[in-house]
Amino acid sequence: MSDLLARPVAARPSHPARAALTRPRTWVWAVAGLVLAAFPFYLDRFWLQAGLFAMAAAIGAIGINLLTGATGQLSMGHAFFLAVGAYGYCLFAGDGKDGLAGLGLPGWLAAVAAVALAGLAGGVFSPIAGRLRGAYLGIATLALIFIGQHVLFNAHDLTGGFNGRAVPPLSLFGITFDDSELLVAQIPFGSAEKLWYLGLVLLLAGALFARGVLRGRPGRAMNAIRDHRIAAGVMGIPVARYRAAVFVLSSMYAGLAGVLLALVFQRTVPEYFGMMLSLEYLAMIVIGGLGSVAGAVVGGVFVSLLPQLLNRYSDVLPLVSAPGTGGIAPGEAARYLYGAAVVAVVLFLPGGLVRPATRKPKRTAQPSHSSGEER
Amino acid sequence: MTTFAELLLNGVSLGSIYALIALGFVVIFRATEVVNFAHASLLLAGGYFTAVLHDTIGFWPALLAGIAGAALVGAAVEFLVMRRYRGSDHSVLAIVTIGVDILLATELTRRIGTDILSLGDPWGDAVVTLGPVSIAETRIAAFLAAALLITAFLLAFRHTSWGVAMRAAAENQETAALMGIRLGRVSIGAWAVAGGLAAVAALFLTVFPTPGLERSTSLAAMKAFPAAILGGLDSTTGALVGGLLVGVTESLATGYQGDLTFLGRGIGDLAPYLVMVAVLLIRPAGLFGTKELARV
Numbered sequence: 001m002s003d004l005l006a007r008p009v010a011a012r013p014s015h016p017a018r019a020a021l022t023r024p025r026t027w028v029w030a031v032a033g034l035v036l037a038a039f040p041f042y043l044d045r046f047w048l049q050a051g052l053f054a055m056a057a058a059i060g061a062i063g064i065n066l067l068t069g070a071t072g073q074l075s076m077g078h079a080f081f082l083a084v085g086a087y088g089y090c091l092f093a094g095d096g097k098d099g100l101a102g103l104g105l106p107g108w109l110a111a112v113a114a115v116a117l118a119g120l121a122g123g124v125f126s127p128i129a130g131r132l133r134g135a136y137l138g139i140a141t142l143a144l145i146f147i148g149q150h151v152l153f154n155a156h157d158l159t160g161g162f163n164g165r166a167v168p169p170l171s172l173f174g175i176t177f178d179d180s181e182l183l184v185a186q187i188p189f190g191s192a193e194k195l196w197y198l199g200l201v202l203l204l205a206g207a208l209f210a211r212g213v214l215r216g217r218p219g220r221a222m223n224a225i226r227d228h229r230i231a232a233g234v235m236g237i238p239v240a241r242y243r244a245a246v247f248v249l250s251s252m253y254a255g256l257a258g259v260l261l262a263l264v265f266q267r268t269v270p271e272y273f274g275m276m277l278s279l280e281y282l283a284m285i286v287i288g289g290l291g292s293v294a295g296a297v298v299g300g301v302f303v304s305l306l307p308q309l310l311n312r313y314s315d316v317l318p319l320v321s322a323p324g325t326g327g328i329a330p331g332e333a334a335r336y337l338y339g340a341a342v343v344a345v346v347l348f349l350p351g352g353l354v355r356p357a358t359r360k361p362k363r364t365a366q367p368s369h370s371s372g373e374e375r
Numbered sequence: 376m377t378t379f380a381e382l383l384l385n386g387v388s389l390g391s392i393y394a395l396i397a398l399g400f401v402v403i404f405r406a407t408e409v410v411n412f413a414h415a416s417l418l419l420a421g422g423y424f425t426a427v428l429h430d431t432i433g434f435w436p437a438l439l440a441g442i443a444g445a446a447l448v449g450a451a452v453e454f455l456v457m458r459r460y461r462g463s464d465h466s467v468l469a470i471v472t473i474g475v476d477i478l479l480a481t482e483l484t485r486r487i488g489t490d491i492l493s494l495g496d497p498w499g500d501a502v503v504t505l506g507p508v509s510i511a512e513t514r515i516a517a518f519l520a521a522a523l524l525i526t527a528f529l530l531a532f533r534h535t536s537w538g539v540a541m542r543a544a545a546e547n548q549e550t551a552a553l554m555g556i557r558l559g560r561v562s563i564g565a566w567a568v569a570g571g572l573a574a575v576a577a578l579f580l581t582v583f584p585t586p587g588l589e590r591s592t593s594l595a596a597m598k599a600f601p602a603a604i605l606g607g608l609d610s611t612t613g614a615l616v617g618g619l620l621v622g623v624t625e626s627l628a629t630g631y632q633g634d635l636t637f638l639g640r641g642i643g644d645l646a647p648y649l650v651m652v653a654v655l656l657i658r659p660a661g662l663f664g665t666k667e668l669a670r671v
Contacts, residue, residue, distance in 0.1 A: 074466055128652065131659040134466040135410035139604045140655055142597065143648035154639030275594075279477055286470050328485070335481040342474030346467055347459050 063253020085258025118255025289352025390622020421574025449570030607664020
């Protein structure tokens with residue numbers, strides 16, 4: 001009798017780890033992880049750097065997707081928080097030898113402090129971030145970009161002004177992430193190869209954390225605020241506090257992306273952190289898919305790889321010519337493409353690239369109508 | 376004291392231009408509830424048309440062509456993009472305008488390149504002297520043109536059937552539609568008007584003492600955003616007051632920047648945004664915006 005009872009239990013995988021092994025998804029992830037981990041052994045520096053930019057962009061995009069996609073709060077100030085992260089890292093890690101302010105903290109501590117600083121900057125803005133909704137906040141956060149640019153160009157002791165400042169390399173567990181070569185399996189590992197793994201770990205951690213936030217209680221609250229603010233308030237969600245908190249969290253993600261970008265660039269310049277960068281981040285999440293972590297990552301990779309790919313292959317692509325020769329430069333071509341992608345995705349694929357199947361109920365009722373429109 | 380008076384006059388003139396831009400922005404918002412982030416690009420488009428055409432057809436026809444061109448671009452954006460959106464979430468539409476802005480701004484900055492284009496205005500760098508105060512003719516023309524256009528607009532808004540339709544649509548879209556107002560026409564009209572106003576503003580943003588139309592003109596145009604929001608996004612009065620406030624602040628901060636060196640160079644360009652943040656801290660709905668009340 002007990003044997004009979006035990007059998008169905010034994011037929012089900014009893015251990016959660018074993019259950020995971022039988023799902024195809026786990027295997028897909030494992031293979032993808034292995035492939036990504038193998039890249040530094042096979043790809044050259046250009047591709048690794050492009051990949052690192054994509055990872056940094058994906059981290060930043062996750063942050064703004066928590067704010068704009070999941071909570072419905074538009075932010076044009078993301079570039080500002082990226083700048084806070086990047087320059088904050090330089091400030092905390094710098095040794096002051098180049099005549100600019102520097103606290104000389106160890107690299108890892110400086111990175112953590114820079115992320116915290118970005119969060120703090122977001123917190124300072126929270127009286128506004130908590131009270132304004134949607135597109136209103138979008139305009140208000142324009143101020144951050146201009147304030148940021150002003151400070152970056154003028155606070156010479158902190159930021160190095162127009163010329164920017166050099167980024168001190170990070171060292172972690174005895175490995176210094178600079179161009180001192182390290183031989184791994186006969187492959188020389190420079191900064192790009194080493195940072196690749198750091199970027200992967202940071203992206204994975206950031207994505208998992210954001211997924212946890214979105215799937216848990218806070219995520220429900222954020223979506224409720226986006227979908228119906230008053231109903232959310234009536235249900236007992238402290239709307240202003242949530243908005244402010246998400247704003248802080250999103251600026252910390254931006255700060256982390258900024259630190260990674262600074263490490264990849266090895267020099268931070270103020271021009272980069274302008275208006276266009278903020279627009280790029282908004283384009284990323286719209287193209288990838290609003291409100292999901294996967295959407296942010298896909299969009300981040302798409303928008304940040306596009307100009308680099310066009311640049312690399314500008315001589316074989318039609319209509320695109322090398323910068324300075326009068327035709328459409330690769331950077332501009334990329335902007336046309338993702339500008340158009342933003343418009344097209346919102347009009348025809350409201351779920352973004354990651355959820356092409358999502359349709360509003362109204363649309364599924366009239367399939368012929370919607371398919372006719374997509375042409 | 377003379378400096379102060381000059382700065383104040385310049386500020387009022389500049390502010391009336393910002394008010395013109397902000398007015399268009401507010402009109403679009405009231406008619407369609409869309410925050411139009413592509414507004415600066417509309418302005419750049421109007422300026423560009425005028426700049427390209429004035430050599431061949433003369434200044435005044437070129438200005439008219441610029442106004443018509445910007446109005447057409449605005450109408451085209453509404454017709455080709457905004458109208459195709461089937462959802463109901465207006466903040467998503469705001470993001471669409473960002474996409475449109477990326478497209479328009481990329482195209483226009485690519486065409487303008489590093490050039491500084493003149494719009495061929497008849498005033499040049501002439502200066503009028505009133506007692507001890509001297510002020511550029513362009514500033515006077517700017518103020519007069521803005522005042523004229525704003526008055527005409529407000530009268531039309533109040534007394535013509537177009538204005539009534541616009542206000543009804545702003546009040547309640549559904550009821551307005553049931554009363555026979557064609558919302559499509561209202562919204563395309565709003566976009567066209569906003570484009571036209573922006574084109575006039577483009578002229579006065581690029582005349583003396585500014586060097587001319589260049590890439591960064593859209594940055595100057597962006598100061599109309601704080602003007603619109605600090606006045607209250609849904610209020611035409613707010614747009615006027617906000618515009619003047621922003622213009623005067625900018626003019627004073629630029630004029631006295633010698634005394635404000637501790638704040639760094641170029642504080643004048645930043646001042647509008649600082650004012651906006653300060654106002655929003657105290658009044659989140661802007662100075663004249665309707666506080667949002669909701670019945671559940």
